Amino acid sequence: MKLYLKVWRQEHRDSKGGMISYEVDGISEHMSFLEMLDLLNERLIQKGERVIEFDHDCREGICGACGMMINGRAHGPLTGTTTCQLHMRSFNDGETVYIEPFRATAFPVLRDLKIDRSAFDHIIQSGGYISASTGQAPESNSIPIAHEVTEAAFDAAACIGCGACVATCKNSSAALFTSAKISHLVLLPQGKLESADRVVSMVNQMDTEGFGHCSNTEACEVECPQEISVLHIGRMNYEYNKALALRK
């Protein structure tokens, strides 16, 4: 199949970017979206042009490295999918496809489709851990946890930090990302102990990074490759309000 691409090209962080058109034919419908970009890049190399830069790593939907706006949607037209797990059978022959980087002030574009997601790392560094001493792994049955609780914590921990929630949010809010980590840790006995300090410092950091307010449009849950529930945002708000009321 043949596609008409319009791709965001930007030299570096401070330069002005723009949409450049490419025609790509010989695309197999079994290719992933990233493989289609590989195909285009190989042809660009043969022509001596600079390749389109984009982030990718595992290409099996579990690392969170890839991510771009495809036809105006985070990770493309499907819900609950990473860009690498989007295949060309989701597009029609002759279609025009717009490809842009995820946009938010907190996610500056580094080059083309590559963005700097360090803001997420800073949020995790501000409280997304427990301050227990490391060392030998303790006996796993010494702290009893109900199966449902571990599953619920794991559902929150499944976030891969791709940034689609921010990209699809009309306010560029990082509420889903931040709340998933808060929920994950507060559900478990090891994490519960520091929950008040954690939620306050993570929310403060989220603001410092320049993310917006959550308007509860719930678009993030739809686009999240891990289908992280927006109820975690409710949980973050609950933990935050509790900390506001009770923290000394």
Next chain:
Amino acid sequence: MKQTTLTYKLVMALTGLFLCFFLVIHLLGNLQLLLPESGAREQFNWYSHLLSGNILIKIISYVLYLSLIGHAIYALVINRKNTKANGEKYVYDKRSQVSSWNSRNMGILGTIILIFLIIHFKDYWYVYKFGHLPLDAKGNKDLYSIVISSFQQGWYIIIYELSFIALGFHLLHGFFSASRTLGLYHPKYSSLVRVFGWIYSLAITLGFMLIPIYIYFNLNVL
């Protein structure tokens, strides 16, 4: 305590919920307009007088004004921060496919409601408080006549009905959104609140929409 995105939303939620509560009282009071004209005039005027004279109601009315102003100002501040957080716009944007229209346009809906409120306050609140109204048989200011006569004009009713529709969509998202901001995360009660929000929004919207139409078609003889 530092002001954060979450404390800003808390203010929006609390003022919004207070306004939601006020709407119930306001609607219940206004339903007196649906009574037959003979009894309604004196009862409605008596009710209006009761509200304007009571010290408790006075305190609540100041909370109401503060809530309205606070809700609007915080909305502006939040909107500014969000615009800043968004940065460069998408060239091709289809994000609207994954969320509801009203949840994305609370600002527009709120602005419509604010413009409506300015008209509403000017025509009734201001006239009642500062204007010279004729008195009814019991000596209360005759607000009833003002209300009935204003709803004889078709264009006036259209302004009201359109504003109520905007209000309905605003409530539909606002009520549930406030519950989440306050921290309701239990899946069972979260969906219960959503259902309750639907019933609440429908009841308020249809209730308010009914009154001008009823007056127009049934109470045209003064």
